[in-house]
Amino acid sequence: MRIPFFPVVILLAGFSTCSLWSCHLHDRSFDAEGVFEADEVIVSSEVAGKILLLKLDEGSQLAKDSLVAVIDTIPLQLQRSQVQATLHALNQKTMDVRPQVKLLREQISAQRIQLADLLLEKTRTERLIKADAATTKQLDDYNTQIDVLKKQIDVNEQQIRVQETTVGTQNSTVMSEFKPIVRSIAQIDDQLNRAHVLNPVGGIVLTKYAMAGEVTSAGKALYKIADLSVITLRAYVSGTQLSGLRIGQPVKVYVDDGPTKYREYTGVITLISDKAEFTPKTIQTKEERANLVYAVKIHVKNDGLLKIGMYGEVNW
Numbered sequence: 001m002r003i004p005f006f007p008v009v010i011l012l013a014g015f016s017t018c019s020l021w022s023c024h025l026h027d028r029s030f031d032a033e034g035v036f037e038a039d040e041v042i043v044s045s046e047v048a049g050k051i052l053l054l055k056l057d058e059g060s061q062l063a064k065d066s067l068v069a070v071i072d073t074i075p076l077q078l079q080r081s082q083v084q085a086t087l088h089a090l091n092q093k094t095m096d097v098r099p100q101v102k103l104l105r106e107q108i109s110a111q112r113i114q115l116a117d118l119l120l121e122k123t124r125t126e127r128l129i130k131a132d133a134a135t136t137k138q139l140d141d142y143n144t145q146i147d148v149l150k151k152q153i154d155v156n157e158q159q160i161r162v163q164e165t166t167v168g169t170q171n172s173t174v175m176s177e178f179k180p181i182v183r184s185i186a187q188i189d190d191q192l193n194r195a196h197v198l199n200p201v202g203g204i205v206l207t208k209y210a211m212a213g214e215v216t217s218a219g220k221a222l223y224k225i226a227d228l229s230v231i232t233l234r235a236y237v238s239g240t241q242l243s244g245l246r247i248g249q250p251v252k253v254y255v256d257d258g259p260t261k262y263r264e265y266t267g268v269i270t271l272i273s274d275k276a277e278f279t280p281k282t283i284q285t286k287e288e289r290a291n292l293v294y295a296v297k298i299h300v301k302n303d304g305l306l307k308i309g310m311y312g313e314v315n316w
Contacts, residue, residue, distance in 0.1 A: 030254070030313035032296065034235030038226040038308050041201050045216045046194040047071050054212040056223060060205045069197035069222055076195065080188040087181045093174045097167040101160050108156045115149045118142055203227035206308075231302045233267060233312045236293035244316060245272055245296065252315045253300050263305070267314070271297035 045051075053070040056062060122142040128134035207224040210216060233253055237245065249269045257263035273295040298314065300306065 031241065031316050032235040032237050032314045034233050034296075034298075034312060034314070036231050036233050036300075036306055036308055036310045036312055038228055038231055040206060040224055040226045041203075042221050042224045043068075043197065043200060044219050044221050045069070045071055045197060046218055047076070047191050048215075048217045049073070049075065049195065050215050051210060051212050051222075054210060054222065056205050056208065058205050058208050062199045062203065062205060062225060064199060064202040066199045067196060068199045071195040071197070071216065073192050073195045076188055076192050080185060080192070083181060083184050083188065087178070087185070090174060090177055090181065094171045095167045097163050100163050104156050104160050104163075108153055111149055111153050111156070115146065115153070118146045118149065122146065197222065199225065201225060201227055203229075226308070228302050228306075228308075230299050231306045231308070232270075233298040233300055233314065235296050235298060235312070235314050237296055238291065238293055239276065242272070242294060245269060247272060249316070251298060253298060254313045254315070255306065255310055262313075265300045265303075265306075267298040267300040269296060270299050271295075 048071075050072040051069060052072050054068065056068050062068060122139065125134050125139045125142055129136060129139060203225045204227075205223050205225050209221045209223055216222070247269055251267050251269060253265040253267040254262040255265070276292040276294055278292060300312075306312075
């Protein structure tokens with residue numbers, strides 16, 4: 001019985017083609033390899049409420065500080081109105097001592113005028129007594145009137161002090177509630193401002209977690225964004241390679257560009273870990289995963305082709 005030759009030809013052809021690709025992809029050695037990543041920011045709502053507006057989609061390019069979401073603020077506005085009414089009622093509880101003080105001071109002013117007149121009359125009577133033209137009884141009457149008037153002035157001045165002290169104490173008790181209420185209004189105003197969600201960093205929306213019309217809560221994620229204009233390659237090097245590396249050092253970064261060639265980028269080392277760690281499990285062989293390595297971060301300017309999760313190789 002003859003064995004068909006056709007299946008053997010297919011196996012040999014397949015093996016030859018794979019070997020050819022392997023030769024082109026691995027005909028050069030690299031100092032390190034790793035995976036591209038980016039600093040991802042999860043943007044959350046800072047206030048609870050219904051999402052009235054959420055103008056973004058996955059893949060959208062957002063500018064920094066652009067308005068991306070609006071949360072319903074009607075409950076907060078009602079709360080502010082209630083606190084404002086409490087503050088207004090508090091102001092009405094305070095007393096104004098100025099009208100009473102003004103009236104007492106006017107009385108004192110009139111009494112001082114009367115006192116001045118009486119003192120003149122007293123002086124004139126004293127001269128008349130020396131000339132035997134007046135009696136001592138008249139002088140005694142003037143002295144009595146002067147004493148009474150001085151006491152009335154003292155009483156009115158004392159009443160002014162009492163009024164100011166009493167009203168001041170009462171107003172202090174009322175106004176002790178004033179500052180907490182004002183702070184409450186300020187806190188509500190801050191929440192009203194936070195109901196308008198501004199995008200914290202410029203970048204591309206990676207994941208959208210919510211939709212307009214949903215009810216969100218404080219701290220609940222709305223979307224995830226990352227700045228991909230500069231992307232980071234996290235590579236791993238051995239301890240023997242550390243002596244040849246420094247922060248700010250330019251390096252060459254390579255990514256696959258089809259099955260037979262690489263695309264080259266210029267990168268800059270921005271971080272060299274000072275602690276050793278085991279090789280990540282993304283390394284295929286068990287022996288390599290058991291080695292201690294150091295993480296190195298390399299910033300690469302992205303032309304739009306580099307993506308999070310892509311593999312890259314490095315030469316120093």
